[in-house]
Amino acid sequence: MSHDEETPGDGASDRHFRERPLPELQHLAELGPEEMYEAAEQLCRRAAGAGLRGDAARTVGRIAETLADTPSRDCVMFAADLVSRLLPPGGTNLGEGDRLLRSVAAKLVKVQHLRNLEPLFGDLPDGIGSPAAELRACVLGELALIGSGTGRQSLDAYAEKLLELGHPLARLPRARLDIEHRFAVRIRGLGSIKTAKQLRSRFPEVRSTDGGAVAGRAAGDARDDRRANAAAQPFEAGGWAREPEVRFFTLPSPLGPDDFGMSFLRELPLRCLAGEGSRRGSALACATTADDVLNALFSASYVGGANGHGQGGAYARLYAWDSLYALMGLPVGVPFLEAVRRAADHRWLRFMAFTD
Incomplete structure (x- = not known):
């Protein structure tokens, strides 16, 4: 594996406990796996009845992550037991408990041999x-x-069994699809796009047309809160600072093949374009592909926003697919490979504007 790649489990989802060291961890770091597990058990027993909260809950969670990060079958079982049984319900808030489970799962898969995971x-x-x-x-x-x-x-x-019981993760393919080839892969020079120059250098710009502007003015708002919530899920779960804007519009006639660009978008009543043109820099739109769209959705929750945390690869993948299905208006029952085929028939844009 090259140093330019990032596997599921790396990155922002691991930041939280590293950024908030607890005094107890300085001592616990000197213990072996069994001693760390026993220390966590004692913390849990001491808190029984009152509920494991605050620093104690974070300490137990950090021990579980450390054990998951230590290759051995015993450490797998210790880590799984801590997050599955010893961490009482209500010991952490719902979001923090979910994040801990997902972080431990990601570390187990990243570090442990499959033979150590099978007993789970x-x-x-x-x-x-x-x-x-x-x-x-x-x-x-x-x-x-x-x-x-x-x-x-x-x-x-x-x-x-999970599929039979209806677990949401169980309906995802058990192997990565080709359209998911960029998930959690970091390539030097191909990070997030922050400038117009970067956008133009990586995607073909779509020129503005008069037909696009005319079509944009004729667009009708087609509000659909359910679809909007599903489409925004990667950003909501990742804890992005601002509420994402998801909108749906209908047109009285088909959009011309050259008219889906910035001139079309400027005419839509979008909050994210309010005041566009009043600041330095012109808005631009570039054509992109379905795999790029899906990867952007995956990264939104896998990496997490400045005020949030990464959600682990398993749920980032689920949120990305749910969002893509919502954007295309597909029912959940459409097979994934059929969704891939349909996504290729859609037109996709990345756009950037300079506003307040």
């Missing part, structure tokens, strides 16, 4: 509401992103 799947789940089932669903989701885990009887049986 010895017993099939009775339901999908428990932290134990959720952790294993996330592990299977992370394995899918690296093309591993299929063909193992216990893992396949667990995945089938």
Whole structure:
């Protein structure tokens, strides 16, 4: 693996506990895996009844992440047990508990040999509401992103049971699709686009047309809150600072092949374009492809915004697909490969404007 690649589990999803060191961790770092696990058990027992909260909950969570990051079968079971059984419900807020489960799952898949993970799947789940089932669903989701885990009887049986029980992650393909080839892959020089020069250098610019402006003025607002919420999910889950704007419009006649560009977008009543033209720099729109769109949606929740945290590869993938389906207006039951085919038939734009 080159140093320019980033595997699921790296990045912003690991930041939180590193950024907030606790005094207890300085001592715990000197302990071996069994001693760390015993220390976490003691913290949990001490908090039984009152609920594990605050610094104690964060310490137990950090121990679980450290154990997940230590290659050995025992460490796998210790980490899984801490987040599945010993961390009492309500010990952390819902978002923090979800983040911890997803972080531990990502670390387990990144660090541990598959043979060390297999014992996690010895017993099939009775339901999908428990932290134990959720952790294993996330592990299977992370394995899918690296093309591993299929063909193992216990893992396949667990995945089938999760699908039968209706777990949302279980409906995703058990292997990465070709359209997902950029997920969590970092290539030097191809980071996020922040300037018009970067956008023009990487995507073909679409020229403005009079027909585009005419079509934009004729567009009718087609509000659909359900679709809008699904489309915004990667950004909401990733904790982006501003509320994303998702809008749907209908046209009285088909849009000409050359008219889907900035002249069309400028005529739509979009908040993100309010005041466009009053600042230095002209707005521009560039044509892009479905894989670029899907990767942007994945990255939104995988990396997380400045005020949020990454959600791990398994859920970032789910949110990206749910968002793409919503943008295209596809029912959930449409097979993924059919969605890939339809996405290629759509026209997609990246656009940038300079506003307040």
